[in-house]
Amino acid sequence: MLIIAGYVTVDPAERDTFVEAHHDLLRRARQAPGCLDVAISADPVDPARVNNFERWKSREQLDAWRAVANAPNTGITMTHVAVSMYTATDERPPF
Numbered sequence: 001m002l003i004i005a006g007y008v009t010v011d012p013a014e015r016d017t018f019v020e021a022h023h024d025l026l027r028r029a030r031q032a033p034g035c036l037d038v039a040i041s042a043d044p045v046d047p048a049r050v051n052n053f054e055r056w057k058s059r060e061q062l063d064a065w066r067a068v069a070n071a072p073n074t075g076i077t078m079t080h081v082a083v084s085m086y087t088a089t090d091e092r093p094p095f
Contacts, residue, residue: 002086005084015050017074019042034060035054036055039052040052
């Protein structure tokens with residue numbers, strides 16, 4: 001399993017536009033083979049921060065999705081990017 005998690009920052013005045021521009025991408029990704037979860041959301045505390053979270057069954061399925069994803073070109077500058085990909089080998093309830 002792959003987990004992609006982190007955040008980007010944008011101009012606070014453009015954050016909601018940035019998030020909304022990805023709604024169609026999120027709907028389509030959630031239907032893609034191998035997508036376990038995906039979210040791009042406004043941070044509730046930091047007005048410039050956009051949180052990113054994805055879980056995929058495999059790298060091959062993620063790559064297949066990226067080949068057809070057609071991510072929106074918002075024209076909004078990401079002033080900071082702190083997103084990483086992790087390989088997970090175990091899954092269990094946290095509590």
